[in-house]
Amino acid sequence: MLSYRHAFHAGNFADVLKHSVLSLVLDYMTRKEKGFCYIDSHSGAGMYQLADEYAQKTGEYKDGIAKIINDDEAPESLEPYLSLIKSLNLTSGISNDLDVYPGSPGIAKAFVRRQDSSHLFELHPTDIQHLEDFCQRWRKVFVKQSDGYKGVLGLIPPPSRRGVVLIDPPYELKEDYQKAVKTIIKAYEKFSTGTYILWYPVVKRELVEQMSHTFSKSSVKNVLQVEFCLENDTDEYGMTGTGLFIVNPPWQLATQLEEILPYMKAKLGSNDTSYTLKQLVAE
Numbered sequence: 365m366l367s368y369r370h371a372f373h374a375g376n377f378a379d380v381l382k383h384s385v386l387s388l389v390l391d392y393m394t395r396k397e398k399g400f401c402y403i404d405s406h407s408g409a410g411m412y413q414l415a416d417e418y419a420q421k422t423g424e425y426k427d428g429i430a431k432i433i434n435d436d437e438a439p440e441s442l443e444p445y446l447s448l449i450k451s452l453n454l455t456s457g458i459s460n461d462l463d464v465y466p467g468s469p470g471i472a473k474a475f476v477r478r479q480d481s482s483h484l485f486e487l488h489p490t491d492i493q494h495l496e497d498f499c500q501r502w503r504k505v506f507v508k509q510s511d512g513y514k515g516v517l518g519l520i521p522p523p524s525r526r527g528v529v530l531i532d533p534p535y536e537l538k539e540d541y542q543k544a545v546k547t548i549i550k551a552y553e554k555f556s557t558g559t560y561i562l563w564y565p566v567v568k569r570e571l572v573e574q575m576s577h578t579f580s581k582s583s584v585k586n587v588l589q590v591e592f593c594l595e596n597d598t599d600e601y602g603m604t605g606t607g608l609f610i611v612n613p614p615w616q617l618a619t620q621l622e623e624i625l626p627y628m629k630a631k632l633g634s635n636d637t638s639y640t641l642k643q644l645v646a647e
């Protein structure tokens with residue numbers, strides 16, 4: 365089943381949280397000279413045009429990135445993310461403030477250096493084409509149209525012993541919730557010092573609780589969980605919130621999120637909006 369297209373959702377509130385965290389993690393990784401390996405299990409297209417029919421059909425970016433891109437009050441912790449979006453739009457050659465929005469490979473491309481390598485997995489026949497086009501002038505990137513869960517396990521541990529793994533499935537299949545966590549648990553057994561970022565939607569609360577439970581009873585240590593819910597949980601269908609599990613986060617990430625979350629609530633949320641940040645598993 366491959367009906368999910370991220371082009372409908374690019375730049376929405378969930379992307380703001382996921383990509384601001386990814387930017388902070390990658391920014392941190394580049395503070396050491398030694399190279400690192402970036403692995404993206406579910407990459408999507410790489411870059412999105414917000415004027416296209418997909419983004420315009422849902423307009424989700426209008427309630428996400430569009431609300432903060434030009435805001436002078438944005439906290440310093442959002443700077444790596446927002447300055448990247450601004451610079452991509454300045455160089456897009458199109459006329460508006462917000463014409464393009466990067467997917468996770470677009471974010472990574474902006475941070476990685478000559479000494480870093482990137483491995484991108486994507487299954488969708490159209491998005492893999494877009495992704496390959498996007499990566500054409502990118503050195504040390506390896507793009508594969510194959511299963512990202514297996515891809516992660518095949519690359520771990522990276523030779524540099526420094527790595528960031530993003531796992532961002534579409535959750536079209538209910539099994540993705542557990543498969544994603546179990547992939548990180550297996551990867552951690554081989555590479556316990558890597559940083560792993562797992563994105564999830566809040567659609568059914570019990571599925572998120574099961575993910576937390578699986579992490580808590582595993583051997584994985586140092587798991588930070590952040591969640592931003594636009595609305596209260598509901599039994600009806602639809603994503604009301606979003607979250608991330610971050611294994612081995614950079615040491616300042618929790619403090620940076622304490623700045624980002626209230627700002628996101630003020631700019632993107634309503635009275636029903638809530639957020640949580642907790643150390644799910646101790647170091």
Ligand SMILES: C[S@@+](CC[C@H](N)C(=O)[O-])C[C@H]1O[C@@H](n2cnc3c(N)ncnc32)[C@H](O)[C@@H]1O
Nearest residue numbers: 370406407408467468486487488511512532534
């Ligand atoms: C949520 S989107 C990824 C968004 C992207 N990470 C970003 O932040 O911009 C999920 C993507 O995973 C792809 N996909 C689904 N199952 C996959 C699998 N087993 N391995 C690799 N890619 C997969 C889908 O085609 C879709 O493009």
